[in-house]
Amino acid sequence: MISLAQRDIAHSLGKFLTTSAGIGMLLGVVLIMIGVYRGLVDDANILLKDTQAKLWIVQQDTLGPFAENSRLHEDVKYQIKAFEGIKDVSALTFQNLQLYRNNQPIRVFAMGYDIHSFYTPHLLIEGRPILANHFEMIVDQKTGFKLHDEIVIGRDVFNVVGITKDAVSSSGDLMVYFSLPDAQKLQFLSSNEQIRNDRARGIKTTDTTTINAIIATVEAGADLKTIGQEIERWKHVKVFTQEEQSSLLTKNLIERSAKQIGMFTVILLLVASVIISLIIYTMTMGKIKEIAILKLIGASNGEIIKMIVQQSVLLGILSFIAGMLFSHSLMDLFPKRTILISTDAFSLLVIVIIVSILGSLVGVRSALKIDPASAIGG
Amino acid sequence: MPSSHQSVIKVEQLAKTYGKGENAVMAIKECSFEIFKGETVALLGPSGSGKTTLITMIGCITEPTQGKLYLDGELIFDQHWRINDTRKLRRQKIGFIFQSHNLIPFLNVEENITLVPLMNNTNPKEATLKAKELLEYLGVENKLAAMPSQLSGGQSQRVAIARSLANNPKIILADEPTAALDAERALSVMRLLKKLATEQDVAILVVTHDERMIPLFDRIIRVNDGYVSEEAKS
Numbered sequence: 001m002i003s004l005a006q007r008d009i010a011h012s013l014g015k016f017l018t019t020s021a022g023i024g025m026l027l028g029v030v031l032i033m034i035g036v037y038r039g040l041v042d043d044a045n046i047l048l049k050d051t052q053a054k055l056w057i058v059q060q061d062t063l064g065p066f067a068e069n070s071r072l073h074e075d076v077k078y079q080i081k082a083f084e085g086i087k088d089v090s091a092l093t094f095q096n097l098q099l100y101r102n103n104q105p106i107r108v109f110a111m112g113y114d115i116h117s118f119y120t121p122h123l124l125i126e127g128r129p130i131l132a133n134h135f136e137m138i139v140d141q142k143t144g145f146k147l148h149d150e151i152v153i154g155r156d157v158f159n160v161v162g163i164t165k166d167a168v169s170s171s172g173d174l175m176v177y178f179s180l181p182d183a184q185k186l187q188f189l190s191s192n193e194q195i196r197n198d199r200a201r202g203i204k205t206t207d208t209t210t211i212n213a214i215i216a217t218v219e220a221g222a223d224l225k226t227i228g229q230e231i232e233r234w235k236h237v238k239v240f241t242q243e244e245q246s247s248l249l250t251k252n253l254i255e256r257s258a259k260q261i262g263m264f265t266v267i268l269l270l271v272a273s274v275i276i277s278l279i280i281y282t283m284t285m286g287k288i289k290e291i292a293i294l295k296l297i298g299a300s301n302g303e304i305i306k307m308i309v310q311q312s313v314l315l316g317i318l319s320f321i322a323g324m325l326f327s328h329s330l331m332d333l334f335p336k337r338t339i340l341i342s343t344d345a346f347s348l349l350v351i352v353i354i355v356s357i358l359g360s361l362v363g364v365r366s367a368l369k370i371d372p373a374s375a376i377g378g
Numbered sequence: 379m380p381s382s383h384q385s386v387i388k389v390e391q392l393a394k395t396y397g398k399g400e401n402a403v404m405a406i407k408e409c410s411f412e413i414f415k416g417e418t419v420a421l422l423g424p425s426g427s428g429k430t431t432l433i434t435m436i437g438c439i440t441e442p443t444q445g446k447l448y449l450d451g452e453l454i455f456d457q458h459w460r461i462n463d464t465r466k467l468r469r470q471k472i473g474f475i476f477q478s479h480n481l482i483p484f485l486n487v488e489e490n491i492t493l494v495p496l497m498n499n500t501n502p503k504e505a506t507l508k509a510k511e512l513l514e515y516l517g518v519e520n521k522l523a524a525m526p527s528q529l530s531g532g533q534s535q536r537v538a539i540a541r542s543l544a545n546n547p548k549i550i551l552a553d554e555p556t557a558a559l560d561a562e563r564a565l566s567v568m569r570l571l572k573k574l575a576t577e578q579d580v581a582i583l584v585v586t587h588d589e590r591m592i593p594l595f596d597r598i599i600r601v602n603d604g605y606v607s608e609e610a611k612s
């Protein structure tokens with residue numbers, strides 16, 4: 001049997017492709033929105049994953065450094081390390097920082113870590129981890145700094161020894177890394193004038209023994225819950241597993257923004273569906289005369305329905321492909337990470353095909369109402 | 379003269395009223411006649427007399443209001459349709475030719491002709507062969523791969539005739555098939571239909587305005603104000 005759908009498309013190929021490209025752009029935007037959503041969720045967890053820690057020890061009655069201020073005394077880490085089942089610990093500090101490159105301010109999130117512990121930035125793609133106790137730092141490549149660049153912070157000059165890729169904080173700020181002592185010093189970085197004022201008031205200006213969290217690895221086979229309870233019982237701290245920190249992070253911090261983007265994506269998808277349906281309906285109505293002739297010469301409803309549905313589905317698939325090309329070519333232009341996951345793309349494809357079929361049903365309904373007599377005369 | 383007396387089209391007191399109440403139009407008031415195998419019959423009448431209505435009722439496109447319709451000996455309509463699938467009947471037994479050629483613009487000439495046979499599950503090779511044969515017969519064999527938009531009016535009309543013949547119909551219904559053609563072409567198309575009727579035993583009913591065609595027909599049925607009358611050929 002001759003494929004009516006295919007012949008009709010071939011006959012007006014330009015129009016069909018243009019329409020697909022148009023819907024494709026819309027679907028591309030949907031894909032990008034999903035990508036932005038994925039990026040947001042993924043970015044939030046990057047830092048956490050990068051630590052490869054099993055336990056997080058934070059200030060008592062707090063939810064950890066990603067949710068609120070958590071302060072611990074640095075020497076707690078030695079006590080934690082002494083617990084049964086704990087393999088290694090690393091003290092961490094976190095703070096927002098402003099760097100300047102060519103006099104342009106760059107907002108970054110600084111992390112200080114024990115350079116002699118198990119932790120090392122795994123996202124390093126160039127250079128080396130921090131080896132010296134002072135004046136070395138690692139920056140993310142998106143800051144624009146290069147290896148061996150010298151960065152002035154306060155009264156100190158730091159040497160860039162390593163570059164990371166895609167290292168961002170849970171709120172999407174670019175990461176930089178310092179040794180723990182340097183980071184502790186930076187937490188209390190003040191101008192000369194302020195230091196003088198503070199000293200005059202009798203305020204101690206260099207309390208550099210505070211940290212924000214301790215991460216720990218455990219011995220093989222150790223039970224995280226038991227160790228955590230043990231630590232909490234003896235030390236006045238709060239212990240989370242890596243998984244708990246991760247779910248706290250997603251639940252408390254990014255849920256609202258994720259929902260915001262999710263809502264937007266759903267609305268966009270609805271709009272795309274309505275537009276696809278309308279286009280398919282118009283496409284069918286543009287063939288009233290041909291459908292009347294087909295009925296007149298004896299084509300069954302099956303043939304006519306097949307023509308319309310096949311065309312709609314093909315339109316949907318082509319639009320989807322156009323959407324993929326469109327979104328992939330634009331994705332890298334976005335300042336924050338957008339992630340296109342193949343399962344998301346596949347789900348969208350399934351939705352598009354369903355919408356195409358549903359959309360074509362409206363067209364089919366009207367096509368079946370066309371009177372074959374309307375092909376006669378005129 | 380009819381080659382045999384086998385009835386192919388038979389209408390009995392067929393009537394059609396469009397619309398209801400005040401707006402009702404009685405297009406066909408009462409029609410009874412019979413057309414036999416191999417006959418070529420002209421349907422004449424002034425504009426608005428109900429010719430198209432009559433021919434579309436015979437083609438099962440317009441539902442009659444009253445009366446009976448038999449095609450190829452089978453009762454097709456009596457108060458209501460007596461067959462389930464009028465389109466199947468059309469694609470198997472009836473060929474249509476219209477005033478405008480009504481070819482499907484997105485199919486080429488060959489596909490336009492083979493579409494109906496293929497829907498009837500004819501072997502594709504056979505269908506193509508038949509299409510070539512018909513086009514040759516109609517003198518447009520070089521247009522097999524052309525699109526309808528690339529044909530002249532006369533060529534389109536001949537392709538449309540080929541299409542109406544492709545399913546080996548028992549009945550050909552034509553509504554002013556020559557209106558779009560010049561006198562010369564019109565006459566040759568009519569001669570062709572006449573030849574088909576005699577050679578292939580098809581019953582042909584042609585609506586026409588053109589008095590010059592009359593000598594070519596076996597019989598003439600006149601439609602006037604919704605009634606039909608047989609007219610003796612002068």
Ligand SMILES: Nc1ncnc2c1ncn2[C@@H]1O[C@H](COP(=O)(O)OP(=O)(O)OP(=O)(O)O)[C@@H](O)[C@H]1O
Nearest residue numbers: 396397403405423424425426427428429430431432
């Ligand atoms: N679908 C319709 N609805 C209402 N009235 C109709 C319809 N089709 C035809 N009529 C009316 O029925 C009458 C017969 O129309 P018909 O088309 O059969 O005439 P005709 O003999 O074919 O005319 P012409 O020679 O102009 O083609 C006319 O009065 C017309 O207005």
Ligand SMILES: [Mg+2]
Nearest residue numbers: 377429430431
């Ligand atoms: Mg008419």
